[in-house]
Amino acid sequence: MTAALVGYLADTRVLAGRHLLHLRRTPGRLVLMTLNPLVMLLALGYLFRHAITVPGGRYEEYVLAGVGAQVGLAQIGPTAIGVAADLRGGVTDRFRAMPVPLGAVLLGRTLSDLAVAAVSLAAVAGLGALLGWRPHHGPAATAAGFAVLLAFCYAMAWAGVLLGTLVRDAETLDSVGALILVVFGFLSNAFLAASSLPGWLRPVAEWNPVSSVVGLCRRLWGNAAAGQSTGAAGATAAAVLLALLAAAVVLSLRALRGR
Amino acid sequence: MTAAIRAEGLRKAFGGRPVLRGVDLEAPAGTVLGVLGPNGAGKTTTVRILTTLLAADAGRASVAGFDVAARGREVRRRIGLTGQSTAVDGLLTARENLALIGRLLRLGRAGTRRRVDALLDRFGLAAAADLPAATLSGGLRRRLDLAACVLGEPAVLFLDEPTTGLDPVSRTVLWDLVRDLVGGGATVLLTTQYLEEADALADRIAVVDAGRVIAEGTPAALKRKAGRDRLEVVLARPAETAETARLLTRLAGHPARPDPDRAAVAVPLPGGLDDLARVAAGLSAAGVAVTDFTLHRPTLDDVFFALTGAGEAEPAA
Numbered sequence: 001m002t003a004a005l006v007g008y009l010a011d012t013r014v015l016a017g018r019h020l021l022h023l024r025r026t027p028g029r030l031v032l033m034t035l036n037p038l039v040m041l042l043a044l045g046y047l048f049r050h051a052i053t054v055p056g057g058r059y060e061e062y063v064l065a066g067v068g069a070q071v072g073l074a075q076i077g078p079t080a081i082g083v084a085a086d087l088r089g090g091v092t093d094r095f096r097a098m099p100v101p102l103g104a105v106l107l108g109r110t111l112s113d114l115a116v117a118a119v120s121l122a123a124v125a126g127l128g129a130l131l132g133w134r135p136h137h138g139p140a141a142t143a144a145g146f147a148v149l150l151a152f153c154y155a156m157a158w159a160g161v162l163l164g165t166l167v168r169d170a171e172t173l174d175s176v177g178a179l180i181l182v183v184f185g186f187l188s189n190a191f192l193a194a195s196s197l198p199g200w201l202r203p204v205a206e207w208n209p210v211s212s213v214v215g216l217c218r219r220l221w222g223n224a225a226a227g228q229s230t231g232a233a234g235a236t237a238a239a240v241l242l243a244l245l246a247a248a249v250v251l252s253l254r255a256l257r258g259r
Numbered sequence: 260m261t262a263a264i265r266a267e268g269l270r271k272a273f274g275g276r277p278v279l280r281g282v283d284l285e286a287p288a289g290t291v292l293g294v295l296g297p298n299g300a301g302k303t304t305t306v307r308i309l310t311t312l313l314a315a316d317a318g319r320a321s322v323a324g325f326d327v328a329a330r331g332r333e334v335r336r337r338i339g340l341t342g343q344s345t346a347v348d349g350l351l352t353a354r355e356n357l358a359l360i361g362r363l364l365r366l367g368r369a370g371t372r373r374r375v376d377a378l379l380d381r382f383g384l385a386a387a388a389d390l391p392a393a394t395l396s397g398g399l400r401r402r403l404d405l406a407a408c409v410l411g412e413p414a415v416l417f418l419d420e421p422t423t424g425l426d427p428v429s430r431t432v433l434w435d436l437v438r439d440l441v442g443g444g445a446t447v448l449l450t451t452q453y454l455e456e457a458d459a460l461a462d463r464i465a466v467v468d469a470g471r472v473i474a475e476g477t478p479a480a481l482k483r484k485a486g487r488d489r490l491e492v493v494l495a496r497p498a499e500t501a502e503t504a505r506l507l508t509r510l511a512g513h514p515a516r517p518d519p520d521r522a523a524v525a526v527p528l529p530g531g532l533d534d535l536a537r538v539a540a541g542l543s544a545a546g547v548a549v550t551d552f553t554l555h556r557p558t559l560d561d562v563f564f565a566l567t568g569a570g571e572a573e574p575a576a
């Protein structure tokens with residue numbers, strides 16, 4: 001049993017290494033992926049900081065958790081495109097015809113995505129700090145907020161895997177990825193308070209998983225938080241993330257095995 | 260002898276449309292089985308089932324002595340797959356591609372390096388070893404693909420249309436590599452659309468059409484069914500067509516068929532080089548001016564015509 005687990009982890013590490021090597025070969029992609037949320041942060045947290053008001057705090061603090069969630073959303077498209085390319089090109093078939101567990105193949109990819117997300121989040125936090133973002137509840141709560149964002153990014157990596165197994169065409173995936181970024185980003189509390197949305201969209205924003213994640217981060221950081229207590233927000237976010245992750249993992253594995 | 264590959268009554272449907280309708284195959288250990296069939300015949304689907312990538316709806320199959328459905332992991336330890344599309348990672352170099360497979364096969368760092376170097380040499384990839392695989396020619400990429408497939412020294416190899424789309428030189432190189440691998444004792448299942456390729460590599464050929472094996476036998480037997488080689492000459496002086504047909508009938512010992520519209524004459528020529536030499540000498544002696552002189556080998560189409568009776572591969576002798 002232990003030997004099997006060690007082997008599983010070794011495969012996962014080798015396969016994650018493959019994706020990190022891809023990033024080294026195409027550094028432009030990593031830069032673009034990191035730049036995207038940074039530009040958003042600059043636009044909203046600097047240019048629009050006086051134009052947008054939020055109840056109970058400063059906008060440059062409010063927006064950081066939202067941009068953090070955007071890091072996760074922005075990853076869905078590229079992950080899906082990579083998964084689809086491996087499926088189309090036969091690379092996934094090659095691994096699956098070897099004594100390599102399919103789970104290790106997908107873990108390798110999602111964990112390397114997580115590493116990229118961590119770099120992006122660090123850049124977002126750094127720029128945010130320059131623009132005046134401050135966490136107010138001490139180091140443990142600050143770290144917890146980033147852990148929540150990383151968990152969200154990880155769930156989104158699996159969402160990307162699922163999308164890539166269902167849709168094979170790279171150009172379609174590109175558009176779908178951009179659409180997800182806009183729809184899930186703006187129909188949430190990420191950049192604007194849900195209460196400022198038109199009435200009929202408010203329930204959409206409140207049920208959007210992005211909102212529960214962002215809401216929890218604001219609680220943990222003391223950034224113009226509203227609504228639930230930290231405990232309740234944590235329970236909601238945990239339930240939402242676990243449900244998303246479980247659904248994406250189960251559906252991806254099923255789609256790939258049944259092919 | 261034990262069968263390294265055995266399939267019995269494999270069936271598969273996609274969305275209610277049957278793609279395999281009972282495929283039976285058998286390859287004794289150490290032999291090459293050619294699976295010959297046109298596009299859409301079900302070759303890739305069969306390979307995917309035998310390599311545990313896809314579950315059959317019905318039927319049974321075993322590879323290297325293990326049932327593909329029940330003992331998939333044991334099967335995967337013993338096979339190598341070169342799929343229909345070249346499965347190399349374009350961003351990685353040739354060496355990195357192979358090293359990745361070596362690490363996944365747990366050959367260890369040193370073991371992987373040794374084996375990768377040996378394969379790069381043997382497959383003529385040493386000079387291109389450190390270029391990104393995406394920049395290699397189609398032929399080199401396919402060689403790299405094959406090298407990845409044999410890195411773990413599998414007992415059974417599956418090659419799905421390994422030379423489709425390759426130039427003739429790359430094809431010949433690949434054929435030599437496959438022969439080499441078989442010499443090392445591996446069992447190979449090779450799918451192809453070319454009778455010529457199956458003939459060059461396979462010990463036995465299974466002809467598949469619309470999800471069924473419609474014939475099975477040695478290449479020689481199949482070719483006998485498919486019809487003989489056929490010579491076609493195109494004449495410089497169209498007026499001589501009928502006369503040349505009579506001459507060719509006499510020279511070849513088979514009825515020649517004139518095609519006055521094209522000023523061409525075709526005649527069966529089963530006797531190989533001797534027949535060819537005699538016919539050429541006879542034409543030349545009779546002073547027939549020829550603009551084109553072509554020997555046609557029987558093709559997959561001819562095999563199908565012969566097997567299914569859908570038409571005639573050549574004029575009845």
Ligand SMILES: Nc1ncnc2c1ncn2[C@@H]1O[C@H](COP(=O)(O)OP(=O)(O)O)[C@@H](O)[C@H]1O
Pocket residue numbers: 259273274278296297298299300301302303304305
């Ligand atoms: N995953 C799939 N879903 C639906 N149809 C498929 C799938 N795979 C193959 N087919 C169909 O099955 C038939 C046989 O395909 P295939 O096994 O690839 O044939 P071959 O390799 O001999 O060209 C084709 O008509 C193909 O379109």
Ligand SMILES: [Mg+2]
Pocket residue numbers: 299302303304343419420
């Ligand atoms: Mg095919």
